[in-house]
Amino acid sequence: MAVSNNSELTIVLAESSAGAPQMGSELGSRAILNSGLLKALRDHFKQVHICEISAKPSLEEDHDHAGMKRPRTVSKATQSIHELVYSHTQQGRLVLTLGGDHSNAIGTLTATTGAFNSKHDRRPAVICVDAHVSINPPEASPSGNIHGMPLAFATGLATSQEKGIFDWIQQNHLIDMKKMVYIGTRDVDDEERKLIQQNGIKFFDMNDIKKHGIDSVASMALEYVGEQTPIHLSCDIDALDPEWAPSAGHLVPGGLSLQEGELVVRRVHETGNLIAMDLVEVNPTINVDGVERTVNSACALVRGAFGLSV
Numbered sequence: 517m518a519v520s521n522n523s524e525l526t527i528v529l530a531e532s533s534a535g536a537p538q539m540g541s542e543l544g545s546r547a548i549l550n551s552g553l554l555k556a557l558r559d560h561f562k563q564v565h566i567c568e569i570s571a572k573p574s575l576e577e578d579h580d581h582a583g584m585k586r587p588r589t590v591s592k593a594t595q596s597i598h599e600l601v602y603s604h605t606q607q608g609r610l611v612l613t614l615g616g617d618h619s620n621a622i623g624t625l626t627a628t629t630g631a632f633n634s635k636h637d638r639r640p641a642v643i644c645v646d647a648h649v650s651i652n653p654p655e656a657s658p659s660g661n662i663h664g665m666p667l668a669f670a671t672g673l674a675t676s677q678e679k680g681i682f683d684w685i686q687q688n689h690l691i692d693m694k695k696m697v698y699i700g701t702r703d704v705d706d707e708e709r710k711l712i713q714q715n716g717i718k719f720f721d722m723n724d725i726k727k728h729g730i731d732s733v734a735s736m737a738l739e740y741v742g743e744q745t746p747i748h749l750s751c752d753i754d755a756l757d758p759e760w761a762p763s764a765g766h767l768v769p770g771g772l773s774l775q776e777g778e779l780v781v782r783r784v785h786e787t788g789n790l791i792a793m794d795l796v797e798v799n800p801t802i803n804v805d806g807v808e809r810t811v812n813s814a815c816a817l818v819r820g821a822f823g824l825s826v
C-alpha cells in the first residue's frame with residue numbers, strides 16, 4: 517500500500533553550503549534540476565512544486581560554537597528546510613531535496629519524521645546511501661563542519677540548547693535509530709563507529725556489498741526496515757565511486773558503481789513506500805571536467821528513486 521498519493525512532488529532546492537569547508541555545493545541543486553530532470557519530473561507527476569532555500573553566512577556574527585563552524589547559518593537554513601518539507605509532507609506530497617551540502621539533511625530528516633509522527637503516529641525508516649555515516653557529534657568532529665553531523669542531530673545523539681543553534685529541533689522530530697540503515701559506507705571515524713555499535717544502527721559497508729552483492733544487500737536493508745514502513749531515502753552523491761561522481765565534496769575511493777546505486781534506489785521505489793529523497797554534495801566547482809558526469813549520476817539516482825524510465 518502506498519503511503520503517499522504519489523501524484524504530487526515538491527522539489528526543495530537547498531542552496532546552502534554553509535555546513536561544508538568549501539563553497540560550491542550551493543550550485544549543485546540547480547545543476548541537477550536544469551539538466552533535463554525538471555522536465556522529466558514534470559512529465560511524470562501530475563503536479564510539481566518548486567521551493568528554494570538559500571543561506572548566506574554572515575561570518576563576523578556566526579562565530580564557532582561548541583565545536584561547530586557557522587552554526588547559526590546552518591541552523592537557520594535547516595530550520596527553513598524543515599518547515600517547508602514538514603508542510604509538504606503533511607499534505608501527502610513526495611519531497612525531493614537537492615543540495616547543497618549534507619547538513620541540509622538535518623532539515624529534511626527531522627521534517628518527514630515530525631510530519632509522520634504528528635499525522636500517522638509513526639516514524640519513517642531512513643535509508644542513507646553515503647560513503648560516510650555523517651553522525652559525528654560536534655565535540656567529536658575532527659573538522660567542525662556540520663555536513664559531517666546531520667545524523668547526529670537528526671537522531672538526537674547531538675543536541676544544542678543554545679539560542680539560534682538547532683534549538684528548534686524537538687523530540688518528536690527525531691528519527692528512529694532502529695529503523696535506520698546505511699548502504700555504501702567506507703570512511704567512518706572511530707567515535708562514529710562506537711555510536712553506530714552502541715545504538716545498534718544497521719549498516720552495509722562496501723565489504724558487505726562485495727561479499728553479498730548489491731541486490732542481496734538491498735533486499736536485506738528493505739527487509740530490515742519492514743514492508744509497511746514509509747521510507748526517507750537520503751543520498752550523498754559521494755556514496756558513488758569517484759569514477760561516477762568526481763564533482764563531490766569529499767571523495768572516497770572504492771564506492772558504489774552507478775549501476776549499483778541505481779539498483780538500490782529502484783528497489784526502494786518498488787516498495788511504493790518512498791516519501792522523500794535527499795540528494796546532496798554535488799559540487800560543480802570541484803573537478804570541473806567531471807561535473808556533467810556527476811550531474812548525470814545524480815539525475816539517474818533521482819529518476820530511479822521515483823520510478824522514471826531510464
Ligand SMILES: [Mn+2]
Nearest residue numbers: 647648752754
Ligand atoms: Mn558522505
